[in-house]
Amino acid sequence: MVPEVLEYLNPEPGGTWIDGTSGYGGHCFEIACRIGDEGRLIGLDVDPDAIDFCRKRLDRFPCRTEFVQAGYEDLGSVLAEKGIDRVDGILLDLGISSAQVDRGGRGFSFRLEGPLDMRMDPERSPDAAEWLAQADLKEIRTALLKYGEEKRAHAIAKAIVREREMAAIDTTARLADIVLTCFPDRNRAGKVHPATRTFQALRIVVNNELERLETFLSFFPERLKTKGRAVVLSYHSLEDRLVKNAFRNWTGKMDPVLSKLPIRGEIEGPIKILTRQVVRPSEDECSTNPRARSAKLRAVERTEKPL
Ligand SMILES: C[S@@+](CC[C@H](N)C(=O)[O-])C[C@H]1O[C@@H](n2cnc3c(N)ncnc32)[C@H](O)[C@@H]1O
Known part of the structure; x- marks a missing residue:
């Protein structure tokens, strides 16, 4: 869903952009192509192989690229270490990468003989x-x-x-x-x-996947500049439900008191939802990349309202 991710994340020249699940750098590459030499791209992944791969794949871009082996749920401390307060965009492309599934030695696939491992971070x-x-x-x-x-x-x-x-x-x-x-x-x-x-x-x-996602969803608007965007691609209903509910809660419209007042239409929370309907991959993409079939994209934008 590269075109859809780019449409909603809207990476522009300059600014600081986070790919919280950099994987093998497909989305990072596209973001890096758009943010020019003034831009800064920080990629996170828990898998050290993915981080090594991205460092090599993206080392020739004019923008500043940094790859850190860390969970996206620790984004706050990663940014604090770099002296960054808020960023222009955050992307999460959840789940596992094809490179992880297709290597029997990682133990993710029942189709490939291998040790029953399944850790994204082999040190955990x-x-x-x-x-x-x-x-x-x-x-x-x-x-x-x-x-x-x-x-x-x-x-x-x-x-x-x-x-x-x-x-x-x-x-x-x-x-x-x-x-x-x-x-x-x-x-x-x-x-x-x-x-x-x-x-x-x-x-x-x-991999504690849902707890990590919940942690991220509990704080991410704090890390976005006004008009900064967050885009999440999820692959099963459990993840999508968490994302959908957290996004709705952050809009402020779910507040049990405020939502009953007649001013309801004017309530503005710290984020607004950009995808009223979940965005699905095109038929073309599903036929060329069957693994994309279950993908669901949701996106939000930070408003001026304080948290
Ligand atoms: C679907 S892949 C991302 C593919 C990537 N967008 C690309 O273009 O190559 C998901 C990646 O997220 C990583 N991951 C899973 N949970 C994570 C977490 N809590 N924090 C950081 N990375 C995580 C996995 O190791 C995997 O590399």
């Missing part, structure tokens, strides 16, 4: 195998229900607890096989692999 622990080894049945079931919206959460959690008594569940293939045993044959032929939701849930737990 536990990894997915360690988490599965120590969690109790209730924790596993809750994670599958909450983060995977998996209807067979109970059966899968029971199978995991039973199987780990025989041998550690420490490869992607072994976990995928265990999940498959919980689905009757007729459910195995569908479009979505039965292990999809279990792998998604585990990845979210291991």
Whole structure:
């Protein structure tokens, strides 16, 4: 969704721009092309491989580019260290990159044999195998229900607890096989692999994804200049719900007292929503890049109203 991201983020020459999930630099590259030699682009990612890659990919741009291995939820302290108060735009492109999924050694994909790792930051622990080894049945079931919206959460959690008594569940293939045993044959032929939701849930737990997103959403307007913009691309309903609700709360229109007053239309919060409807990728993009199919973009702009 590069054109849509650029439309809503509106990177212009000069100013300071944040890519909070720089990944392999696709969006960074496009932003850097637009902000000229006076511009400053700061990319964050928890994955050290992504940071190394971006440093090399973007080192020849005339603008100032800096890449920091840090979570976007720590944006406040990253900016404070650089003596920056507020910025012109923040982009988050949530989830994992193709480079992470497509490397079996990272353990994100049930389609590729590899260690059951799933950490975006390989220095954090536990990894997915360690988490599965120590969690109790209730924790596993809750994670599958909450983060995977998996209807067979109970059966899968029971199978995991039973199987780990025989041998550690420490490869992607072994976990995928265990999940498959919980689905009757007729459910195995569908479009979505039965292990999809279990792998998604585990990845979210291991990387604390929703808590980190909530932390960011609780403070980000403080870091935007007036007319500064934030754009978030999310890939599943749990993330999108958090983003949608936080954006609405920040508009001020959700205030239980103010929203009942007749002046409702005039209430202005510290942000205004730019995307009244969620923005989805074009059909063209979905056909050339099927992974974009689930993407949802929401964008806001900081108003003059103090926080
Ligand atoms: C979908 S990819 C971003 C792709 C990127 N926009 C590009 O053009 O290449 C998501 C990236 O976010 C990173 N990530 C996930 N959670 C993060 C967090 N809390 N803080 C910073 N980066 C995070 C992942 O490591 C991954 O590289």
